[in-house]
Amino acid sequence: MDYVFETGSDLGRDHMQYLGTLLDAPTRWCLERGGLSAAARCLELGAGAGSIANWLAARTGEVVAVDIDTSRLTDVAANVEVRRHDLREGLGVDGPFDLIHARLVLVHLPEREQVFARLVEALAPGGRLVIGDFTGRRLHPITMPSPEDEAVWARIQYLSHEVAGPASGMSMTWAGSTAARMTDAGLVDVHTMEYSETTTGGTDGCLLHRNLNQQAEPLLLGVGATPDELRRYRELMTDPSFSAWFYQFLCTSGVRPK
Template sequence: MTHVQTAPGGYVFDNHNPHSGEQHRCLAAAYDPLTTERLAATGVGEGWHCLEVGCGGGSVARWLADRVGPTGSVLATDVKLTDIPAHPNMSTAEHDITADPLPEDHFDLIVARLVLQHLAERDAVLAKLVRALKPGGWLQIDEFDTSYEPVLLAPDDESARLYEKFLAAKSELMRRNGGDPSWGRQVARAMRAAGLVDVDPLPSARPRHAGSPDIGLQLHHTYHLWDGLLSVGMTGEELHAVREVMRDPSFRASSSVIYSVQGRKEQHR
């Protein structure tokens, strides 16, 4: 098994980690239905010009590319690009949203899923995204609040304690890297403070059980974040053991709350 150390001060899910492909597959399986349903509600269609920040495996960007048609465009960016299947209506670019510029008043729709809560500069990044929208354009930010992820049923008390330790270790790892694992609940207020109107937060949660997409994502984190989790106090034995807890047919938990928040840039008067 290959383990890659998480660098302090950076995004904990490194796209150059050998486990990143599975991270993207798990995220798509668990959250693409929510993300794309919300995007569809903006009316995105032929001729729209869209940006996805932190495109990961590119599944959302490709969905958008299907919608905008040949007269529209989708720019899919990430600080480290992976191999994303090509699409005639989509281009890709390596782009550090914390440092690199974006064109102003340019995009009809911008989406950022599970990106800003990892960034210490999230307020400045949000302001940059608002400036990049055309007047009347839409911003959608989907983020977790991991302060709510209760165990509902576990094989025994020790299993529940171990799972809770695993979740707490992930949150601590994120904080050490400049993130805020509960920022999802702050997104709507942050978007309104940034000047957006018609801000609409939609919270949702889903069950975690053996075989569910969301528990698959949690299992994957025991591999992808192995070194980081060891650095915040878990042991290798505990990580192996918590995998078995999550694979137990009797295990039940709730996901964290994910907030899908939309807002619109006001039209010039």
């Protein structure tokens, strides 16, 4: 099953930018919590536009940035090695790594269990695995222009996260299971950070919703969304009188014992 979004498209460019604005700060907190060594060899999976790869490169020894689509990885530091590779066919690079990070990658891959096992194997003794993903927690609305709009919001959220997403291989339960999987795999110092905030129409969280909705339009129409519902949903995402909880983001880390 193929990844549903296109990192190299114009919408994909904006998608990566919204993710960076919304999630780089909590991700950096999570990465710093484990300590970063100036000599560390790091692996950044599904590197997107490289904001975290570059941030790691400024604090560690070297970073290998892997993505199936490397067209956004053009402006990277000298110690970032870019590799175009499909993670469903292995990691694409030999370990061991002192730090492995994957944000919003495993949630999309039906082969996430196999990829996860390879990540654990690729850790150096004392190496840290950090995985960040969205959960499927319902995104409760806070302010709505009208009750009809609340129904449109709820229906598009339902079709996106509970119908089209799972049908395309996404798992909205994976993030909540990562800590237990790390423990079962023998990692220690397992820790999860939860991050969530509200978002208002016209701001980055809502603009990301709108962007994902545009990219997933064929899928959503295929599971019964109507063009009118999609149009109204996208209008809501730019309307300042709309606000709701944004995705819950979990960032879980664990260490391979020395």
